[in-house]
Amino acid sequence: MREKDLGADLESVLITKEEIDAKLAELAVKIDAEYAGKDLLLVGVLKGAVMVMADLARALSSRVTMDWMAVSSYGEGTQSSGVVRILKDLDADIKGRHVLIVEDIIDSGLTLSWLLSNLGSREPASLRVCTLLRKPDAAKVDIEVEWVGFDIPNEFVVGYGLDYAEKYRNLPFVGTLAPHVYSG
Numbered sequence: 001m002r003e004k005d006l007g008a009d010l011e012s013v014l015i016t017k018e019e020i021d022a023k024l025a026e027l028a029v030k031i032d033a034e035y036a037g038k039d040l041l042l043v044g045v046l047k048g049a050v051m052v053m054a055d056l057a058r059a060l061s062s063r064v065t066m067d068w069m070a071v072s073s074y075g076e077g078t079q080s081s082g083v084v085r086i087l088k089d090l091d092a093d094i095k096g097r098h099v100l101i102v103e104d105i106i107d108s109g110l111t112l113s114w115l116l117s118n119l120g121s122r123e124p125a126s127l128r129v130c131t132l133l134r135k136p137d138a139a140k141v142d143i144e145v146e147w148v149g150f151d152i153p154n155e156f157v158v159g160y161g162l163d164y165a166e167k168y169r170n171l172p173f174v175g176t177l178a179p180h181v182y183s184g
């Protein structure tokens with residue numbers, strides 16, 4: 001799906017595909033250095049993190065394994081419900097392992113805060129976070145995040161894995177939607 005196909009739904013492109021690629025390459029160098037000589041388990045948070053996980057994993061030179069967790073707190077709207085549900089748990093036991101949570105976005109921070117406490121209780125050797133996007137002005141909880149791609153304004157964004165009512169995930173860039181999309 002290209003930008004022109006969705007022209008009427010989009011208001012702006014916030015971060016281009018080229019900017020995302022360059023940022024993930026930069027983050028991959030830092031993550032490789034941090035985990036040199038260690039086995040790293042990447043934990044992708046479905047569904048939004050699919051694109052980040054796929055591109056970050058390929059940018060890394062380290063040998064990694066991947067697992068997935070599906071949680072949901074947004075439903076079909078644009079506000080976090082604050083109630084996190086596990087839709088799919090990890091396949092792997094993470095006790096004693098170096099775990100890096102890979103997220104598409106930290107918005108209120110409620111999902112990640114819950115995930116950190118849930119995964120932290122499983123006694124990993126280390127537990128860190130890499131997110132493509134973060135909205136500092138939307139934070140409802142204070143979370144330490146090691147690797148952040150872009151801090152963005154407090155606006156609802158779509159694309160590169162992020163959806164509105166399950167749509168727009170396959171856009172190759174991050175953008176905002178025109179108001180008429182929300183009002184139907």
Ligand SMILES: O=P(O)(O)OC[C@H]1O[C@H](OP(=O)(O)OP(=O)(O)O)[C@H](O)[C@@H]1O
Nearest residue numbers: 046047048072073074107108109110111
């Ligand atoms: O910081 P927060 O306000 O908690 O928001 C961030 C979370 O919201 C999105 O997931 P969502 O629940 O929409 O599910 P999805 O990834 O399947 O779209 C996103 O992928 C994060 O996991």
Ligand code: HPA
Nearest residue numbers: 107155156157158162163
């Ligand atoms: O801005 C957003 N867009 C899409 N999904 C989201 N989940 C949290 N914040 C967002």
